[in-house]
Amino acid sequence: MADAPDTERQAVEPDAREVLSVSQLKDRIASVVQDTPALNGVRCIGEVTDLHKNSTALYFTLTDGEAELPCMIWANRYREMDADLEDGTEVILEGDIDYWVEGGKIDLKPWGVIVVGDGDQAAAVERLRSELEERGWFDDEQKQQPPAFPERVGVVTSLRGDARYDIQNAIHGQDPTVDILVKDATVQGSNAPTSIANGVHHLDRSEDVDAIIVSRGGGSDSNLQAFNTERVAEAIFTANTPVVTAIGHTDDRLIADQVADVAAITPTAAGEYIVNVYLPRCPNSALNALRYSESESTQSTIKPKWNPIPPRRRVRNTDTGAKSRVHGPRSPPPPHLPALWRRSSRT
Template sequence: MVIRRASEAPPAATPSQPEIPTVSQFTRQLREVLEVGFPEVLVQGEISGWNRAASGHTYFTLKDAGASLGCVLWRGRQLRHAIRDGMSVVAGGRITLYEPRGQYQLDCTTLFPLGQGALAMAFEAMKARLLAEGLFDPEWKKPLPEFPKTIGLVTSRDGAALRDILTTLRRRMPLVNVMLYPTLVQGGAAAAEIARGIRTLNAVGGIDVMIVGRGGGSAEDLWAFNEEAVARAIFESEIPVISAVGHETDFTIADFVADLRAPTPTAAAELAVRDKLELLEYVEGIAQQMGDQVSVLIRSHQRELQALLRSRGFSRPADLIRTHEQRLDELTGRANRGLRGHLRSQSEGLRLMQASLQALNPANVLRRGYAIVERDGVPQTGIAQLPAGTEVAITMADGTRSAVIGE
C-alpha cells in the first residue's frame, strides 16, 4: 500500500500499472458483484420508516438489534397485507446498490408478516418452480365449450360453494347436467382427494367443463389448492378446468394452472354456462342470418335476370326471359320452403325448450301438491337424512312452515 499526502499528485499510469477506476466505475462494478452474488434473498426484520412517496414507490428500513437494511418497493407491486412501522416481516428480493449514494439496498418483490412467513415462502417457492416448468404458460390453456351439456364439480358436498354453484346453474341453464365428485377441501388428506377427483372425472368421460374449488377461508384452509398434486392434476386434465377458490382476493397455485380462474364459486358457474336468454337470442340470430343469406341469393338472381334482359344477340328473347323467370320462381320457392322449414324446426325446438323449463319450474311442481323439505337450507331427498327430532322447513306453493320430524 502506498500512502501519499493529499497535496501530492497521483503518479501517471504506466503500461504495467492498471488504471485506477473512478468512483462511478468502482460503484458500478460493486453493484454488479452484489446483484450477481445475491440475485434472490429472504430477510426478516422489523419495519421502520415506512414511507410511500408521491411517485408511488415505497421506501423503508428493515432492522434488528444489530443492523439495518434500506429497502425499496417499486410502484405496481401488490401487497396482500397491510404493513406498518414496528411490524416484523419477511422481505424477499435482490440486493442492489443505489449508485448516487453508494448505498446497498434490497429491491423488494415480496413482503409479508413474519407469522405467515413459512406458508408464504412455500407458496412462492412452489409458484417459481412450476412457472419455470411452464405449467402456467398460456399456450396450454384450453378454451371453454360454448354450450356445455354436463359440468363436473370437485368440491365439498357440505360446503357453501356447492350450493352457490347449483343455485346459479339452475337459474342460468336448468337443463345442464351436473356430476359431483365430493372431496375434502382442507386438511392433510384434501390435496390427494382433490387430485383424485379431477382424474376420476376425466376417466368417466362425457364432461364438457370442470369446476374445482371451495368457499373462502384462511391461508391454511385454502392450502390444499397450493399443493403440487392438485396443480399437476389440473394441468394434465383433458377437460377444461375453472378454478374457484375462496374470495376474489385469494390466489392459489390452482388458479395459475387452471384454464380459467373465477373469483368466486358463483362466478365460476356464470362463466361455465350461458344464460338461457342468451341461448334464445343466439338461435334467433342464426335464423335471421339464414334469412339474410336467402335474400342475398334472390337479389343476385334478380340482377342476373335484369342483365339478360338488357343484353343483345339472343334470337328468342321472349323464350329466354320466360325460362329464366321460371328458374327464378323455382329458386325462390325452394329458398322460401327451406327457410320456412328451418324456422319451423327452430320454433319447435324453442317450444320444447320452453316446455322443459316450465316442467322444471319448482313453483309448478309445488302447485301440484308436492313440497320441498330443507334442513339448514339444503333440500333433503330421503328419510335417511331426517332422523327424529330434526328441525326442517317445508315449502309448499303458498308458503313455508317449520316442522320437527317425529318418530
C-alpha cells in the first residue's frame, strides 16, 4: 500500500511540538528578556507622558512621537535621583527591559535619569497654544451658544468607539426625537487631525445641523495629540455651528477644548448638555411633535444599542453635505449645571 501524502499524514498525525500553557509561555518570555544582554543597561531618549505616582512607584510613558514604552521607577530609587520629572520633560533613561509576567507587558525600569529639557512635542503644543491665545481664539467673546431645541446634532467621532453610543444614549434619554448625524473620523494617529477637521467641516455644511459634538474616549497623552493641532483648532473656531468637545475624559488641557464653545468632561455629559442645559425638555410634548419633520436622505442608518419607544428617532452616518447653517452672534453659555459641562477658555 502506497504511503499517504504528506498533507494527509499531517491531517491525521498529532503535532509533536510542545504545547505550553499561558503561564509557561509567559515564564519563557520573561527568561528570554532577562537573559538577553542587549536588553540590559539600555539607554533610551524620549518624552515623558501620562506620569502618575503613588507611595510605591512612579509610572509614565516614554514616547518619541511615534512609539511608546511604559516605564516604572521605584519610589525609593526616584527619591535618590537628581531629577524632577513631569509630563513633557525630555529625558535619557538608562535601565533594564523587564517583562511583567502577571500582566504580560514589557516595560523599562530605569536606574538612571538625565533630564534634557522640555520635549519637542510639549514645546510645540505650548507654542501653538500661545499663538492661538494671541489671536483671540480662546476669548469668551468668540463663544457661541447652541440652540435651545436642537433638531439635529452632528457628532464627529470614531464609529468603532463607545463615545458615539454614550452621546446618543444621553441625547435620546432626554429627547428621543433629536436627529443625530454621525461622521466617522480617525481620532488618533498621523491622519487624525485631517480626518477630524474634515468631519467638522462636513457637518458644518450639512443639512441644518444645530450643534456639533467632537468626541473620543480616553487615551494616553500621545493618543490625544490630534486635538492639540492647529488644523483641528481652526476647523472648530471657523465653524458657523456651535461646537462642543468631549475628549479623553480629562480636565481642560487640550487646545481643541479651549477653542470649542463648550468643553464637556465626558461624551455623556456633552449629550446631556446639548439637549438639557438651556430649557426644560418635554420629549413627548406636542411641541416636539410639531417641530419635527422627516426629510429624504440617502444616508445609512446606525442603530443604537437600545431601542426606546418613539419610532421616529434617527441615528445616521452622514456622507453628504449641504448648505451651511449660520447661527446668531456668539455669546457665552449660561453659568449653570456645572457638573455637566465646563467652559473651554483657560484662566
